[in-house]
Amino acid sequence: MSISENIQKMKSEIPEGVTLVAVSKTKPISDIEKAYNSGQLIFGENKVQELVEKHNKLPKNIQWHMIGHLQTNKVKFIAPFVSLIHGVDSEKLLIEIDKRGKQNNRIIDCLLQVHITRESAKFGFSSEEIKDIIPKLESYKNVNIIGLMGMATFTKNEIQIKEEFSFLSDIYKKHKQMNTLSMGMSGDYKIAIDCGSTMIRIGSTIFGNRNY
Numbered sequence: 001m002s003i004s005e006n007i008q009k010m011k012s013e014i015p016e017g018v019t020l021v022a023v024s025k026t027k028p029i030s031d032i033e034k035a036y037n038s039g040q041l042i043f044g045e046n047k048v049q050e051l052v053e054k055h056n057k058l059p060k061n062i063q064w065h066m067i068g069h070l071q072t073n074k075v076k077f078i079a080p081f082v083s084l085i086h087g088v089d090s091e092k093l094l095i096e097i098d099k100r101g102k103q104n105n106r107i108i109d110c111l112l113q114v115h116i117t118r119e120s121a122k123f124g125f126s127s128e129e130i131k132d133i134i135p136k137l138e139s140y141k142n143v144n145i146i147g148l149m150g151m152a153t154f155t156k157n158e159i160q161i162k163e164e165f166s167f168l169s170d171i172y173k174k175h176k177q178m179n180t181l182s183m184g185m186s187g188d189y190k191i192a193i194d195c196g197s198t199m200i201r202i203g204s205t206i207f208g209n210r211n212y
């Protein structure tokens, strides 16, 4: 199936109220153009340099989401245009995004990444840390935390995936001011939607497998 057919199929499968982020990392501009021409306007990338290059080359009404781990020293490159940063995982990063938001006269939408797998993860706040950081968010005037993001364990065990997504969904529901719960990828988006996801990040199901 073509990229445009894949997008139409995805859109017909997902309920209203769930936003589709087309994850175009490693894929060429021509693939993104195909998706764009079929009406997809939201794209996700996980590397700053690739995100900036693609933003420069493609139509300006595309909404670019940074979905990967973001290093503090690279925030300045995406701050002028990024539409949503999914992986905010430290207060240090929050402070930097706030600073660069101010410099660009923008309020930058962000999601706090929560660590939801059983194993120790490299990135993400624990549920305890989320509790601690929420009251501090008000002081960052150029950051708008609109929700949470999480990644389930890469496993075939659907019960485990469901447990992890439900755990994140429960935290999300406690914060009525939030409106975005980013969870679900090609392999687990159906479970994520069942657990209350409002935003899924889909790469290979749209663009095919990636050759790194």
Ligand SMILES: *Cc1c(COP(=O)(O)O)cnc(C)c1O
Pocket (backbone or CB within 6 Å): 023, 025, 046, 067, 068, 184, 185, 186, 187, 201, 202, 203, 204, 205
């Ligand atoms: C690559 C990536 C995705 C998309 O993965 P697929 O399995 O190809 O759908 C989603 N979220 C993040 C954070 C990613 O890095």
